Amino acid sequence: MELNAKIPPGPLKDKWNYYKDHAKLVNPANRKKLDVIVVGTGLAGSSAAASLAEMGYKVKSFCFQDSARRAHSVAAQGGVNAAKNYKNDGDSVYRMFYDTIKGGDFRSREANVYRLAECSLHLIDQAVAQGVPFGREYGGYLNNRSFGGVQVSRTFYSRGQTGQQLLLGAYQALIRQVSAKTVTLYTRHEMLDLVVVDGKARGIIVRNLDTGEIERHSAHAVILATGGFGKIYYLSTLAMGCNASAIWRAHKKGALMASPSWTQIHPTSLPQSGEYQSKLTLMSESLRNDGRIWVPLKKDDARKPNDIPEVERDYYLERRYPAFGNLAPRDISSRAAKERIDAGYGIGAQKNAVYLDFSKALKEQGEAKIKEKYGNLFSMYRKITDIDAYKEPMMISPAAHFSMGGLWVDYELMTTIPGLFALGEANFADHGANRLGANSLLQACVDGYFVAPYTVSNYLADEIKTGPVPADSLEFLEAEQKAKELLDRLVSIKGDKTADYYHKKLGKLLYDHCGLSRNREGLSLAIAEIKKLRVDFYAHLAVPGTPEEMNAELEKAGRVADYLEVAELMCYDALTREESCGAHFREEYQTPEGEALRDDEKFCFVSAWDWKGLDQEPVLVPEPLTFENVALTVRSYK
Amino acid sequence: MKIFLKIWRQKDAKSNGKLVDYEMDNVIPHMSFLEMMDTLNEKLVVSGEHPVEFDHDCREGICGQCGMMINGRAHGPLKNTTTCQLHMRSFKDGDTIYVEPFRAEGFPIKRDLKVDRSAFDRIIGAGGFVSVNTGQAPEANSIPITHEIAESAFDSAACIGCGACVATCKNSSAALFTSAKISHLAKLPQGQQEAHKRALTMVAQMDAEDFGHCSNTEACEVECPQGISVLNIARMNWEFLKGNILK
Numbered sequence: 001m002e003l004n005a006k007i008p009p010g011p012l013k014d015k016w017n018y019y020k021d022h023a024k025l026v027n028p029a030n031r032k033k034l035d036v037i038v039v040g041t042g043l044a045g046s047s048a049a050a051s052l053a054e055m056g057y058k059v060k061s062f063c064f065q066d067s068a069r070r071a072h073s074v075a076a077q078g079g080v081n082a083a084k085n086y087k088n089d090g091d092s093v094y095r096m097f098y099d100t101i102k103g104g105d106f107r108s109r110e111a112n113v114y115r116l117a118e119c120s121l122h123l124i125d126q127a128v129a130q131g132v133p134f135g136r137e138y139g140g141y142l143n144n145r146s147f148g149g150v151q152v153s154r155t156f157y158s159r160g161q162t163g164q165q166l167l168l169g170a171y172q173a174l175i176r177q178v179s180a181k182t183v184t185l186y187t188r189h190e191m192l193d194l195v196v197v198d199g200k201a202r203g204i205i206v207r208n209l210d211t212g213e214i215e216r217h218s219a220h221a222v223i224l225a226t227g228g229f230g231k232i233y234y235l236s237t238l239a240m241g242c243n244a245s246a247i248w249r250a251h252k253k254g255a256l257m258a259s260p261s262w263t264q265i266h267p268t269s270l271p272q273s274g275e276y277q278s279k280l281t282l283m284s285e286s287l288r289n290d291g292r293i294w295v296p297l298k299k300d301d302a303r304k305p306n307d308i309p310e311v312e313r314d315y316y317l318e319r320r321y322p323a324f325g326n327l328a329p330r331d332i333s334s335r336a337a338k339e340r341i342d343a344g345y346g347i348g349a350q351k352n353a354v355y356l357d358f359s360k361a362l363k364e365q366g367e368a369k370i371k372e373k374y375g376n377l378f379s380m381y382r383k384i385t386d387i388d389a390y391k392e393p394m395m396i397s398p399a400a401h402f403s404m405g406g407l408w409v410d411y412e413l414m415t416t417i418p419g420l421f422a423l424g425e426a427n428f429a430d431h432g433a434n435r436l437g438a439n440s441l442l443q444a445c446v447d448g449y450f451v452a453p454y455t456v457s458n459y460l461a462d463e464i465k466t467g468p469v470p471a472d473s474l475e476f477l478e479a480e481q482k483a484k485e486l487l488d489r490l491v492s493i494k495g496d497k498t499a500d501y502y503h504k505k506l507g508k509l510l511y512d513h514c515g516l517s518r519n520r521e522g523l524s525l526a527i528a529e530i531k532k533l534r535v536d537f538y539a540h541l542a543v544p545g546t547p548e549e550m551n552a553e554l555e556k557a558g559r560v561a562d563y564l565e566v567a568e569l570m571c572y573d574a575l576t577r578e579e580s581c582g583a584h585f586r587e588e589y590q591t592p593e594g595e596a597l598r599d600d601e602k603f604c605f606v607s608a609w610d611w612k613g614l615d616q617e618p619v620l621v622p623e624p625l626t627f628e629n630v631a632l633t634v635r636s637y638k
Numbered sequence: 639m640k641i642f643l644k645i646w647r648q649k650d651a652k653s654n655g656k657l658v659d660y661e662m663d664n665v666i667p668h669m670s671f672l673e674m675m676d677t678l679n680e681k682l683v684v685s686g687e688h689p690v691e692f693d694h695d696c697r698e699g700i701c702g703q704c705g706m707m708i709n710g711r712a713h714g715p716l717k718n719t720t721t722c723q724l725h726m727r728s729f730k731d732g733d734t735i736y737v738e739p740f741r742a743e744g745f746p747i748k749r750d751l752k753v754d755r756s757a758f759d760r761i762i763g764a765g766g767f768v769s770v771n772t773g774q775a776p777e778a779n780s781i782p783i784t785h786e787i788a789e790s791a792f793d794s795a796a797c798i799g800c801g802a803c804v805a806t807c808k809n810s811s812a813a814l815f816t817s818a819k820i821s822h823l824a825k826l827p828q829g830q831q832e833a834h835k836r837a838l839t840m841v842a843q844m845d846a847e848d849f850g851h852c853s854n855t856e857a858c859e860v861e862c863p864q865g866i867s868v869l870n871i872a873r874m875n876w877e878f879l880k881g882n883i884l885k
Contacts, residue, residue: 051772066693066752067759069799070701086779122775129775131768131828133792140782158792164700165795172767179763187756210748239695274666276673279697380699383716383723384670449772498683500676544688550650550749552691553683 003256003608003623006410007111012629013093016115019411023454024461031056034460035219035469037204038062039191039246042071043163043441044424045225046170047448048456053182054173055453057460060217061174061183062206064190064241064555069171072227072239073444076163077284077377079145079155080127080441082120087144091152093117098630100439103149103329104404104432105582105598106632107259107606109625111411116430116439119446124156126449130169134158145373146289147437149329149637155438160284160376166441170448189215190555191246192483194222194253194420197475201420205476205483209555212548214484216476218469221419221456224250225448228403228425230263232563232570233515234500234507236400237269237282243559244566247407247426255415256608256621258428259405260566261574264435264583265516267333269399270384271353280399281384283356284377285437288326290361290370291394293317293333295345295354305347305355305393316340324637331434331583332637334398338516339594341397348395357393398516402440404431404583405573408608408623412455413447416608419463421456423447428606433582487547490557495540499556502537506530506560506567514567514574519587523575527568534564569609569618576620579603600632639665639726642734643678645690647750655747657736667727671714672697672704674726675737691750697722699863702798705805706751707738712802712861720800720863740805743848744812755801757847758815764843765836766819768828781827794822796864803858803866809850814858816844817874818866824877834881841878 008015008022026034034057038049041063049061063071083096096117101108124142128134134156135143144153158165177183188209195203195218203218229244230236251257268287269280294313301308316336318325328336337354346352362370367390371378378389385395407415407422409429414421424444431439470476509529513522537560545551580589580596581603589597605622612619641662648655665674672694679689694704704721708714714724729735737751745753783791795818803814820837823829829836852871859868 047772054771065695065701065703066755067702067799069759070695070703072696072701074701075696075698084778124778125775126770126772128778128781129768129770129828131791131795131823131826133788133795133822133826136783136785136788138785140784141779158795161700161796164798165792168795172762173770173772175759175763176767176769178759185759187759239701240697241695273668276666276669276677278670278673278676281698379718380723383699383719384725386725386727453772494686496684498680500680542683542686544683544686550691550752551688553679553689 001610001621003408003621004410005109005623006412007109008411012110012114015111016118020454023458026457026461026464028056030464032058034058034463035060036221036223036456037217037219038223038225039204040071040225040227040426041068041171041174042073042225042227042424043167043170043444044448045071046167046174047445048223048225048423048452049183050170050173050177051449051453052456053177059177059183060186060219062186062189062191064188064209066188068174068185068187069168071167072242073167073441074164075239076441077160077282078147078286079157079162079438080123080166080445081147081154081438082124082156082442083117083154084121084124086142087153089152091154095152096120096154099150100430100436101432101630102635103436104434105596105635106432106627107581107625108430108432110627110629112429115451116443116446119450120442122450123442123445127166127169130173132158132165132169145286146327148285148288148327148333149324149436157286160286160374163441166445192249193479194250195476195479196253196417197473200418202469203471203476205479210550212546212551214480216471216480218471218476220460220463220466220469221421223421223423223452223456224407224426225423226426228406229566230400230403232507232566233400233510234503235272235277235280237266237280240278243562245559245562247422248562248566250407250415250417250420252611253417255417255420256408256610257405257569258408258606258608259573260609261514261570262404262433262583263400264330264402264404265334265398266401267330267337267398268356268396271348271350271395271397273350281380282399282401283381283394283396285330287356287374287377290373291326291356291358292360293326293354293356295340295347299344305357314345321637328637329434329436335516335585337398353395353397355393356396358389362390402435404428404433404435408606412458413451414455414459419459421452423452433584484547486558487554490541490554490561491543491546493538493541493543495542497540498542499553499560502533502541503560503563505533506563510567510570514571517585517587518574520575523571527571530564530568530571537561537564565614572618573607573609577603577607639667639731641665641674641729644734644736646738647690648747650749651746665726667725669726670697670722671708671724671726672722691752693752694722699723700798702800705740705800705802707740707805709736712740712806713863717860718863718865740801742804742810744810745801745804757849758799758801760847761812761816761840761843762819765832765839766823768823769832783826787825791822791825794818794825794866794870797866798864800863802861802863804849806857806861807850808855809853811852812844812847812849813852813871813874814862814866814868816840817870820877821870821873824873833877834884837874837877838881838885841874
């Protein structure tokens with residue numbers, strides 16, 4: 001199999017215009033004859049569903065939450081990037097493109113990343129028109145803040161709730177189309193399988209989570225905007241329901257997965273405090289604008305942070321990366337924290353954290369200003385830890401956060417299954433081996449508002465003659481039958497261990513061997529352990545009740561069943577990439593100073609994986625990356 | 639800590655429900671309330687009982703999916719805090735805690751502590767948006783909005799749609815929820831074009847959903863996780879009256 005990314009011809013800055021000028025169109029009268037399924041109602045899903053419905057297509061939208069407004073985009077705090085250059089600090093589309101390519105450690109496609117930067121300009125316009133209340137200066141113009149990995153201020157924000165406000169904009173656009181009856185919305189529905197007919201994506205099998213009923217839905221194209229799967233680590237910044245099931249089941253139907261092991265470990269989350277813990281709450285990266293990160297210079301320093309004098313503190317990011325300091329990119333900041341923690345300088349009861357200190361900013365700017373910028377984050381911190389961060393430093397720790405990997409897509413965001421598109425975090429496309437802060441809201445929105453309307457139309461233009469797609473063909477019935485069999489299997493094991501028990505075990509294996517740093521021995525061990533854990537799962541899982549009722553435990557079990565397979569592919573992915581790049585740090589490949597050692601000779605490609613069955617090793621299909629506009633350099637933030 | 643729980647169990651919308659007693663040993667004060675519920679559910683699953691169904695997702699106070707009446711208060715004893723951000727340190731060893739679903743005509747119970755809040759989506763669908771299609775937007779800085787107005791619009795827009803306002807109101811009124819969206823959009827120039835019509839259609843939908851009227855007890859503001867002000871309700875009434883006069 002050879003992968004064709006379908007990059008348009010011409011100079012980098014003209015590629016997207018070239019594509020738009022030459023993409024096939026569908027006559028407005030024909031659009032209502034074409035059905036599109038969109039799974040997921042986060043920023044990518046809501047914006048795609050709303051935009052396609054506004055154009056006149058018949059859209060069905062699905063989410064597992066009880067309202068479309070609750071998808072996990074809602075939790076993004078810090079902001080969304082756009083190259084507006086409102087701060088007059090030298091920003092441009094090209095500079096944003098370069099920052100993103102470099103931030104991703106030169107492991108993403110130039111054309112995709114350039115399009116992302118280009119469309120960022122329109123996104124801010126769109127969001128403002130929807131009524132998103134971005135932060136503004138006193139004169140009334142839009143304000144910006146800085147984020148990690150860049151030297152300009154291009155991040156637009158709504159206090160610490162930017163994701164929520166952008167999502168409400170997209171959700172309201174979606175609900176407006178539901179009222180106009182151009183979108184049929186199915187909340188509390190979870191996708192169980194993709195249906196492929198004659199090689200094309202033609203529909204999905206879903207389970208109504210309130211009643212347990214299984215439904216078949218057909219369409220001319222299927223869009224998966226189902227988010228990331230960092231929850232596979234169990235402890236993560238993600239919502240409890242985030243999962244890999246939709247993309248994994250599509251993968252097993254023939255859609256290639258790319259770079260599944262590239263997971264961003266976010267540097268500023270709250271540390272784990274006990275075994276019962278269910279999630280790690282994120283503290284926005286924007287805090288690093290004014291917060292300084294340090295650990296005591298002395299090991300096992302038992303003094304309270306405010307009692308440790310300035311000269312006995314190690315501001316290790318400022319020391320190691322003077323040019324970027326506390327705003328070094330996420331992969332680098334997380335690894336530097338892990339280095340200090342592993343060396344025995346960690347703080348807190350479990351010695352698993354570092355300090356994030358605002359005392360200097362509070363002194364310089366005053367409490368009122370800090371409150372205006374981060375008030376909700378400080379109060380969230382207080383609610384969770386009972387500590388007042390205006391008086392003493394926050395304690396933070398790295399946590400699994402964002403999946404750079406996902407379904408492989410071409411420039412049109414189409415997977416290797418014709419008619420199946422993947423948008424937002426569910427695809428692998430734009431962030432390379434490390435995502436820059438405030439680029440994920442951007443990518444989700446750009447994919448949904450500005451890319452899918454063109455590329456999905458281009459695909460649908462050849463579907464006008466297809467006619468309505470029946471949902472009772474053999475392929476649909478078979479997929480439905482298989483989905484029911486899996487549910488029946490999960491409830492009939494009747495063992496004595498919960499889905500969470502397996503999820504926690506799996507998460508620990510991944511943190512230890514396929515997390516912030518990886519090595520050959522650990523990854524090989526993890527693959528063997530995951531196989532064993534999977535056998536145990538199907539022998540001892542306990543799920544009470546039946547599939548024919550509301551059953552949250554069954555929902556969990558289905559997601560964990562998939563995680564137990566995804567995890568193995570993640571380890572193969574990490575094992576075969578014998579270099580360090582971005583979030584992927586292989587201990588065997590590092591510089592004497594402990595920085596990542598990339599190998600452009602051998603590994604300047606995207607690893608896409610083809611599924612061959614559970615008992616077979618997956619097959620690697622490389623997509624070579626060519627760089628015509630930037631020179632591959634060592635990524636330095638020193 | 640040892641905790642005694644009385645939890646509302648109800649098999650489905652049609653069945654009768656009742657409070658069921660559970661005892662929890664070794665509760666750790668740092669646990670969140672939902673982690674305590676997870677621990678209970680682990681025990682129930684292993685013993686083959688159906689675990690307590692409750693809504694939750696982000697567990698950081700922003701998705702609005704969680705919500706229970708805890709000792710008769712929406713989201714429990716703390717001010718401006720969702721259930722997921724309530725921790726067991728707010729309780730004492732030996733406490734008995736009553737856990738019930740949000741109760742309102744407009745929020746039918748689905749199972750145990752899960753309720754149907756789709757009425758909120760329908761209220762938004764009645765006009766809680768700016769009618770702008772993708773691609774129509776002008777340059778973002780072409781309409782200046784002062785810092786104060788933008789911040790005030792944000793204060794209204796911060797609603798997470800959890801329904802605590804309805805659950806806590808003796809009339810089961812959805813006025814705080816509805817007014818927050820009406821105010822958010824009416825404060826911004828982008829939303830002002832449709833402000834009057836929006837107030838009329840959203841209020842009509844709110845009434846159609848079996849929510850009660852607002853009688854200004856202001857309990858909703860006290861329980862709201864985002865501290866949404868009841869001044870939004872005054873604004874809604876103003877927009878509604880203006881809309882009626884101008885229509």
